[in-house]
Amino acid sequence: xxxxxxxxxxSSQYRLWSFSPSHLQSLREKTNSLAISHISNRLRASSPPxxxxxxxxxPADEALLLNFYIVDLLRxxxxxxxxxxxxxxxxxxxxxxxxxxxxxxxxxxxxTMTCIFFACKAEGLYYRxxxxxxxxxxxxxxxxxxxxxxxxQGLRFAFDVRHPYxxxxxxxMELRRLGDFDESRLARAHQRTRDVLKLSPLLTDAYFxxxxxxxxxxxxxxxxxxxxxxxxxxxxxxxxxxxxxxxxDVIQSCRAMLEKExxxxxxxxxxxxxxxxTMKPLNKKLRKCRDPDRVDLVALxxxxxxxxxxxxxxxxxxxxxxxxxGASNGKIxxxxxxxxxxxxxxxxxxxxxxx
Amino acid sequence: xxxxxxxVHPTSALQGARAVSSPLKNAAxxxxxxxxxxxxxxxxxxxxxxxxxxxxxxxxEQLNDEEKRKYVKGKKLGEGTYANxxxxxxxxxxxxxxxxxxxxxxxxYTEGMAPDAVREIKHLQxxxxxxxxxxxxxxxxxxxxxxxxxxxxxxxxxxxxIHDTEHIRYGAADIKAWMGMLTRAVWFCHENFVLHRDIxxxxxxxxxxxEVKLADFGLARSFSDPYRPMTSNVITRxxxxxxxxxxxxxxxxxxxxxxxGLVLAELVIRTPYIAGNSEIHQIxxxxxxxxxxxxxxxxxxxxxxxxxxxxxxxxxxxKDHYMALFGTLGVEGVDLLMKxxxxxxxxxxxxxxxxxxxxxxxxxxxxRKQDLPKKSGGQGKVGADLKRRPGIIxxxxxxxxxxxxxxxxxx
Numbered sequence: 001x002x003x004x005x006x007x008x009x010x011s012s013q014y015r016l017w018s019f020s021p022s023h024l025q026s027l028r029e030k031t032n033s034l035a036i037s038h039i040s041n042r043l044r045a046s047s048p049p050x051x052x053x054x055x056x057x058x059p060a061d062e063a064l065l066l067n068f069y070i071v072d073l074l075r076x077x078x079x080x081x082x083x084x085x086x087x088x089x090x091x092x093x094x095x096x097x098x099x100x101x102x103x104x105x106x107x108x109x110x111x112t113m114t115c116i117f118f119a120c121k122a123e124g125l126y127y128r129x130x131x132x133x134x135x136x137x138x139x140x141x142x143x144x145x146x147x148x149x150x151x152x153q154g155l156r157f158a159f160d161v162r163h164p165y166x167x168x169x170x171x172x173m174e175l176r177r178l179g180d181f182d183e184s185r186l187a188r189a190h191q192r193t194r195d196v197l198k199l200s201p202l203l204t205d206a207y208f209x210x211x212x213x214x215x216x217x218x219x220x221x222x223x224x225x226x227x228x229x230x231x232x233x234x235x236x237x238x239x240x241x242x243x244x245x246x247x248x249d250v251i252q253s254c255r256a257m258l259e260k261e262x263x264x265x266x267x268x269x270x271x272x273x274x275x276x277x278t279m280k281p282l283n284k285k286l287r288k289c290r291d292p293d294r295v296d297l298v299a300l301x302x303x304x305x306x307x308x309x310x311x312x313x314x315x316x317x318x319x320x321x322x323x324x325x326g327a328s329n330g331k332i333x334x335x336x337x338x339x340x341x342x343x344x345x346x347x348x349x350x351x352x353x354x355x
Numbered sequence: 356x357x358x359x360x361x362x363v364h365p366t367s368a369l370q371g372a373r374a375v376s377s378p379l380k381n382a383a384x385x386x387x388x389x390x391x392x393x394x395x396x397x398x399x400x401x402x403x404x405x406x407x408x409x410x411x412x413x414x415x416e417q418l419n420d421e422e423k424r425k426y427v428k429g430k431k432l433g434e435g436t437y438a439n440x441x442x443x444x445x446x447x448x449x450x451x452x453x454x455x456x457x458x459x460x461x462x463x464y465t466e467g468m469a470p471d472a473v474r475e476i477k478h479l480q481x482x483x484x485x486x487x488x489x490x491x492x493x494x495x496x497x498x499x500x501x502x503x504x505x506x507x508x509x510x511x512x513x514x515x516x517i518h519d520t521e522h523i524r525y526g527a528a529d530i531k532a533w534m535g536m537l538t539r540a541v542w543f544c545h546e547n548f549v550l551h552r553d554i555x556x557x558x559x560x561x562x563x564x565x566e567v568k569l570a571d572f573g574l575a576r577s578f579s580d581p582y583r584p585m586t587s588n589v590i591t592r593x594x595x596x597x598x599x600x601x602x603x604x605x606x607x608x609x610x611x612x613x614x615x616g617l618v619l620a621e622l623v624i625r626t627p628y629i630a631g632n633s634e635i636h637q638i639x640x641x642x643x644x645x646x647x648x649x650x651x652x653x654x655x656x657x658x659x660x661x662x663x664x665x666x667x668x669x670x671x672x673x674k675d676h677y678m679a680l681f682g683t684l685g686v687e688g689v690d691l692l693m694k695x696x697x698x699x700x701x702x703x704x705x706x707x708x709x710x711x712x713x714x715x716x717x718x719x720x721x722x723r724k725q726d727l728p729k730k731s732g733g734q735g736k737v738g739a740d741l742k743r744r745p746g747i748i749x750x751x752x753x754x755x756x757x758x759x760x761x762x763x764x765x766x
Contacts, residue, residue: 007547010481010483011481012480012481027414030414031413031414034413034414035413038413083583097415099414100413100414100415100418101413101414101415102413105413117467118467118468121467121468121470121473122473122477124474124576124577126470128466129465129466129467144467145466145467148467148468149468149495149499150415152468152495152501153415153416153419153495154415156415156418156419156493157476157480157493157494157501158480159473159476159477159480160477160478160480160481166580304499305499307497307498308497308498308499308500
């Protein structure tokens with residue numbers, strides 16, 4: 001098998017974030033039911049207990065809302081003039097996060113901001129926190145950061161997302177090289193495929209089921225099936241027809257998935273004509289059934305920090321007590337550390353570390 | 356263009372390989388122990404604190420705990436400003452040692468997770484190669500610290516070997532073996548479209564079996580698209596290529612190759628070859644060692660944003676010059692060195708072509724890794740190496756260290 005495939009299998013996208021459809025579905029169901037049982041217990045335990053328990057979101061509700069918020073996220077990312085790849089990374093981060101976390105557990109609006117901010121960081125574009133928060137009136141830097149850690153954990157610390165955009169540039173170059181088509185046809189297909197890739201794979205589960213090249217071919221097939229056929233003929237020259245058909249089947253199933261959310265959907269989502277109205281009851285439902293402890297992420301983050309600090313303090317106290325019997329190494333170490341820290345600041349070496 | 360054939364759905368992604376057998380099973384027990392017990396919630400006055408205390412219920416938290424439980428943390432190997440490093444082992448195979456690097460929350464960095472940590476984790480997640488340090492896992496602990504589970508490399512780094520001229524003897528065959536490992540590591544990075552941007556001897560760690568591993572991906576980044584500028588403020592000064600000193604914002608893997616060339620030179624003369632004490636000085640020394648960059652030998656160089664050289668133009672050094680200094684490498688070795696030190700990055704040899712060079716096939720054959728010179732008593736060193744943050748620990752070498760990124764092009 002091609003070594004390029006072997007290499008893709010090493011990527012975190014394949015190792016950690018690719019699933020069969022049934023597996024994906026079961027994960028979503030588990031996430032949903034865990035959240036419901038957690039929140040139910042919490043509500044029953046509060047004083048006074050919440051008696052009739054609220055109506056909870058179903059996995060299907062969550063899926064609908066998820067896409068609503070991803071469209072929102074893309075709009076916000078576009079408003080920040082972020083490159084296509086970073087927009088897409090943010091959207092995929094969001095999608096991955098809510099595979100193992102429920103929308104009822106962590107408020108999606110806040111995570112939208114965190115995903116965009118962290119996607120910039122992961123792609124090496126250093127947006128200043130304050131500048132970023134200022135773009136969105138009513139949002140503070142603290143709010144953007146509050147969920148950063150939770151997000152990273154939810155992403156299983158896989159920060160590299162493989163997108164199909166460069167693959168498309170490659171395919172178009174390849175088609176030009178073949179020289180069988182006139183430029184206007186290629187330009188049209190190029191544009192159309194790009195449009196598809198900017199939305200459809202982000203609003204479907206394409207990234208969970210298909211490789212970037214399969215997604216690119218699926219989108220190209222939507223734009224111009226003939227071009228896809230031509231590329232495959234070339235790629236499989238001298239190979240068996242069945243090998244080619246196997247690949248073609250996968251591409252077609254990917255295409256079928258992308259077609260559920262064609263680029264035109266963007267306007268219908270954005271106008272809000274259809275979507276906002278359908279989403280209203282769902283959002284209302286969400287407001288009633290969400291985890292009361294995790295609505296305020298800033299407070300949650302503070303509590304977590306404090307807990308960590310208390311734990312650390314408890315540790316140092318015991319160490320100092322034990323130091324009574326020996327030299328107070330602990331203190332010296334701490335002073336050294338402080339001194340080093342000051343040097344770090346002085347040297348402007350704020351960034352960080354090596355191994 | 357490769358048509359990626361059928362990629363089978365890795366149904367194992369969450370379940371098999373990472374062994375999260377049944378999330379629901381765990382959930383049940385977690386429930387009764389935490390939120391299932393109403394008392395625990397009522398005792399805590401503040402709701403947020405209650406949530407912070409509640410043990411894992413989310414699938415995400417369970418997955419994290421599964422990772423965490425795979426390892427046992429042992430004694431502290433070292434403590435640094437940026438991270439503490441602990442010896443650890445696999446719970447189900449105590450003979451398998453690992454280094455657990457616990458990254459501290461940095462008070463000074465108020466923008467959330469530090470970019471170094473993000474870069475390091477991002478790239479090490481993707482790169483898997485015998486000459487690149489392996490990151491087995493990442494998990495977070497309760498206090499929200501990041502823990503990187505890394506390969507345990509007990510024998511220190513290449514810098515310690517190079518500079519311990521009293522106790523360590525090595526020859527041309529050893530240099531060839533080490534360079535082979537470094538070149539393969541860099542080739543693999545570039546093949547995966549990653550620039551390391553901080554190659555130097557003390558980022559080359561040595562495994563128990565003598566294998567050299569490229570570490571410290573805190574400055575790494577993916578290859579940029581042609582229209583997107585990158586910062587030129589990377590790579591420790593002594594190993595920084597002329598195009599970066601001249602402020603180039605569009606550059607390639609050639610920047611790493613220059614550093615590799617200087618590691619080769621340093622292996623031979625056992626002292627840093629071009630050790631400037633400022634950027635201007637670094638450029639002057641490059642002119643003396645290699646030659647003055649001009650439009651003749653490097654078309655377009657004068658257009659780079661920070662191009663400045665002395666008026667006196669030093670002609671390019673010829674083969675004789677290098678032979679006099681680096682003759683132990685032999686004619687082919689010197690040829691390879693010269694190709695890595697080409698001023699014009701377009702003419703500089705690539706990592707791929709380096710691997711195809713004749714030098715590797717000439718006598719002497721590279722030393723087998725188990726026979727390579729080793730530093731004795733290196734056990735305690737791994738801590739120092741992993742926690743280190745250049746410019747802090749090694750005060751005396753601080754002058755050569757320039758570990759900062761320019762946030763200029765950011766918004």
